[in-house]
Amino acid sequence: MDRTVLQGHVVDALRRSPVVALLGARQTGKTTLARAVARSGGIACDEMLNYFDLEDPAQVERLATPKLAMEGLRGLVVIDEVQRRPDLFPVIRVLVDRTPSPARFLILGSASRDLIRQGSETLAGRIEFVEVHPFNLSESGAETADALWLRGGLPRSFLAASEEDSWRWREGYVRTFLERDIPALGLQVPAMTLRRFWMMLAHYHGQQFNASELGKSLGIADTTASRYLDILAGTFMVRRLLPWFENLRKRQIKTPKIYFRDSGILHRLLGIGDMGQMVTHPRLGASWEGFAIEQIIRLSGVGEEEIFFWGVHNQAELDLLLFRRGSRQGFEVKYTDAPKCTASQRQAIEQLGLETLTVVIPGTAGFPLGEKVHVRGLARLAQDLAAPARGTVG
Numbered sequence: 001m002d003r004t005v006l007q008g009h010v011v012d013a014l015r016r017s018p019v020v021a022l023l024g025a026r027q028t029g030k031t032t033l034a035r036a037v038a039r040s041g042g043i044a045c046d047e048m049l050n051y052f053d054l055e056d057p058a059q060v061e062r063l064a065t066p067k068l069a070m071e072g073l074r075g076l077v078v079i080d081e082v083q084r085r086p087d088l089f090p091v092i093r094v095l096v097d098r099t100p101s102p103a104r105f106l107i108l109g110s111a112s113r114d115l116i117r118q119g120s121e122t123l124a125g126r127i128e129f130v131e132v133h134p135f136n137l138s139e140s141g142a143e144t145a146d147a148l149w150l151r152g153g154l155p156r157s158f159l160a161a162s163e164e165d166s167w168r169w170r171e172g173y174v175r176t177f178l179e180r181d182i183p184a185l186g187l188q189v190p191a192m193t194l195r196r197f198w199m200m201l202a203h204y205h206g207q208q209f210n211a212s213e214l215g216k217s218l219g220i221a222d223t224t225a226s227r228y229l230d231i232l233a234g235t236f237m238v239r240r241l242l243p244w245f246e247n248l249r250k251r252q253i254k255t256p257k258i259y260f261r262d263s264g265i266l267h268r269l270l271g272i273g274d275m276g277q278m279v280t281h282p283r284l285g286a287s288w289e290g291f292a293i294e295q296i297i298r299l300s301g302v303g304e305e306e307i308f309f310w311g312v313h314n315q316a317e318l319d320l321l322l323f324r325r326g327s328r329q330g331f332e333v334k335y336t337d338a339p340k341c342t343a344s345q346r347q348a349i350e351q352l353g354l355e356t357l358t359v360v361i362p363g364t365a366g367f368p369l370g371e372k373v374h375v376r377g378l379a380r381l382a383q384d385l386a387a388p389a390r391g392t393v394g
Contacts, residue, residue: 024132142379152264244308
């Protein structure tokens with residue numbers, strides 16, 4: 001897979017900031033990307049001395065006295081799985097504040113900024129964040145769209161030799177995440193309970209989150225259900241898509257929608273093992289919607305604070321609203337080959353002041369549907385979005 005664009009983002013970030021954090025779900029390729037950056041020649045690095053894997057007991061032992069271990073290092077210093085050692089952040093701050101500073105730090109984590117809040121607070125003004133997503137259509141190629149949708153973009157799942165191998169790998173991934181990764185973050189949650197919650201959440205994919213309803217089904221408090229959602233969002237398993245509010249005299253939707261960030265994990269929890277099962281599954285439309293939305297977000301180059309959905313109860317709704325380069329861009333996702341122009345689309349354009357509204361369907365089609373309304377196949381849209389998105393930081 002070609003990840004040179006993402007690699008370039010990281011190199012650029014390291015030239016701007018003394019500390020760069022690569023954040024993303026486990027097994028998205030952060031370590032491979034860090035090694036590629038270290039070998040790229042952008043910043044000198046003695047890979048044998050300057051690489052610390054905090055899942056390796058021998059590497060952890062090297063950092064028993066972190067300041068002594070790192071203060072003599074030069075060039076790029078890479079620390080993998082940094083969420084396991086939040087005590088390192090104050091030490092890194094001291095080291096990068098030296099004048100001149102002989103080292104830059106590339107830290108890798110499988111938890112969001114919220115879950116490693118100490119890092120962003122301790123290193124304020126010194127750290128830049130780059131999110132490492134699973135593979136997207138721009139990296140895998142338009143011809144792989146169905147495989148990417150079915151298997152998801154986690155490298156070992158997508159690149160597996162067979163559907164069975166991909167399926168088995170994802171089951172191991174889910175089990176390891178629940179039994180090892182969550183406890184490693186210091187979160188005390190019974191693995192079986194969180195798995196049941198996660199599986200039930202799969203049926204809410206693309207819907208508004210209802211903590212009370214989920215909690216009642218599982219026999220837990222709604223506050224506990226919300227906490228479990230926080231955990232899955234904070235470890236990049238699910239996306240909490242927030243609603244956008246306009247100053248309208250209408251009853252607008254104010255509850256976030258939930259989407260699985262990797263379609264392969266969603267399909268594993270729903271029991272969808274191949275495309276034959278996919279096209280007959282009752283969650284087909286929701287699965288396609290989430291996959292397309294995630295691709296659009298990743299390729300558009302916008303930040304989390306610029307993505308929303310919008311809706312008015314029992315009236316108009318918009319699947320995705322992006323604030324991109326000073327304009328408002330709307331997206332409606334449909335699993336169909338014959339989309340129609342609707343009253344809901346016209347209301348969204350008028351009430352939100354959209355510059356464009358794109359109806360996203362499978363394939364490579366592209367044609368106008370109405371004033372400011374255009375149809376784009378996802379593969380074609382991915383090409384359109386990828387070109388101008390180059391040079392942005394995820």
